[in-house]
Amino acid sequence: MRRRLLSAPPETLALRALVAAAAAFTLIWVGYKAQANPRTFVVVSANGLTLAGLYFLVASGFTLIFGLMRVVNMAHGSLYMLAGFFAFELQERMTGGEAVSAFGSSRADLLDWVLPLLGASLAVGVLGLVMQQLFLRWNQGQELRQALITIAISVIVADQALAHFGGIAQELAAPTEFPQSVDLQLYDVTYPFFRIFVLLTALAVGLALWAVIKRTRFGMIVRAGVDDRQMVSALGINVQLVFAGAFFLGSFLAGLGGVLGGTMISVDKGNDTQYLLIALIVVIIGGMGSLGGAALGALALGLVDSYGDVYLPAGYTNYSVLLIFGLLVLVLAVRPLGLFGRPA
């Protein structure tokens, strides 16, 4: 092991030393800050983990679609945003515009939240499917052209969403059946329940996706399709059907993320750019097409996001974007295809 570590060319060694030094410095800095105020550390870590859950939901659909079809769906963020707006509209109609009381507390019961969640996610899933069938299906293999097509669609969606839903940030009301907060049993921290719920949902979705891909026939075909699309097709399997299913599922996941994010944070006109960026960064870090990579990338991004906002020296918190950029640079310098990326 030792010999293998040192046998690389000198510039690779220097790079590895740099990465190790950056990681060590970050750990020591965060550790130092953590022991100074453990209560804050617990809250900030929980923020990072729950954000990571949301990021994973968004990025898993993106990476699923790319892994199988080599389509970079630049409209993924638009689907996320649309689902948030759809669900908000639906909830407003179901509760007669009184989902949130004058004092900011929720008046929506479980049905007023679950139905918009499923309705909006399904609608967005179908929208993604229609987009794939209408525009992408007959351009298979032309990666750039497909990316440009989805960019064009995202431009149209962004403008139409602005026209129909306006430019004001909206918030979905969580069901009244959910508790407001939970006691984490750590340093007396009580934490918003809904954020924990998002994290649990992300874990459940991740496990379900893993089980589907590793254990079912559909998953087997998907895995085979990733490796050799033509061979699968030649074996008599209807690859187009599998593609359509995967595109629906990926878009559905973007929608799920949109509704959960709309309840956890808010839904706003800039969300399409923001969550496209998040999906991009997560898969660039984790490696395109890898579910485990998406989980790891989401975790890294969520933690860097929330630690950066709090633990940068006073006066420099504005520069937290640079941390994310630094994370990208480090990963790309060591592994150009991402942590779990494989060449196509």
Place this chain on the structure above:
Amino acid sequence: MSRTRALDWGPGIIVLAVLAFAPLLFSDFYLSAVLTKALWLGLAAVSLIFLAGYVGIVSLGQVALYGIAGFTMANLVEADGGSTIAWNPWLATLAGILVATVAGLFLGAIASRSYGIYFLMITLAFAVLVYFFFAQVTDLSGFGGVNNVPAPAVVGNPLQEPGRLFYIALGTSAAVYVLLRYVSRAPLGLAFQGVRDDPSRMRALGYNVLLLRAVAFGLGAFVAALAGILSVWWNTRISPGSIALPQTIDVLVIAVIGGLYRLEGAWVGAIGFAALDNWIRGVESIGSRFNTVVGLIFLAIVLLSPGGLMGIWESATDRLRRRFAFEARPAADTSRAP
């Protein structure tokens, strides 16, 4: 000059001649709002087209790079917002171009090991991060941006004397076009094209492929930086909103409408884009939905004519070209013509 060559160069020379008299032919408003704007948008787009056509990398980072040039320049002169440094505008301009070029070389070095769609994603992520950086860092910009940025005296006030900035933009565009044409035929440009066609073979021939890609990206950043400087002079301000994702997409749309593989396409697309923008904003019913129209046109072009307007032009002139070539051939050869 043969007729085929005339077909290659003629239209360009005619357009340039017409543009040279543009201040006499068009109103001040149209000159500034459409033509000057198209010239700097075209510069941004040509940096993208050069990279796509000659190096084989599609970058969505060009607007971010021009933003870096613009913000650097705007911060170094005496303006409202940003830092309090007050340099000479020319010095600040040089610094802006330099910083953006170095940023381009750095990004090129990081991203150069990625190909195709990965490269596009990395540069897009970079572009959006640059936007968020300037939106957050109030010491350099913040959401309000940097306003009342003074240009060098020779530019004057773009509102009162739009002709000056127009000629500067025209001169810069022509110079950049000649430079890129020259580079594309020089050994360096041939090496770029080799990298585009077959990186492994170039590596086997002893070329440093990563270095070549990084240098090409730096050159693209330099051209984008010129566009950024001109855009700040033209707007007299720059804000994160000027380099957000919609602007990145605008430049991509221009490049695709013009045609991703011909340098001239950048300005053809840009003039079409700026004229359309100007026209649609005046139409009552769809004026505020300009982006939907742009999106639809973009979609139609990508679906129907991936070569863009230059592609349509080429297939239209292809017939003439073949006929000229056919007529120019010795008579004996015609028997063997298919």
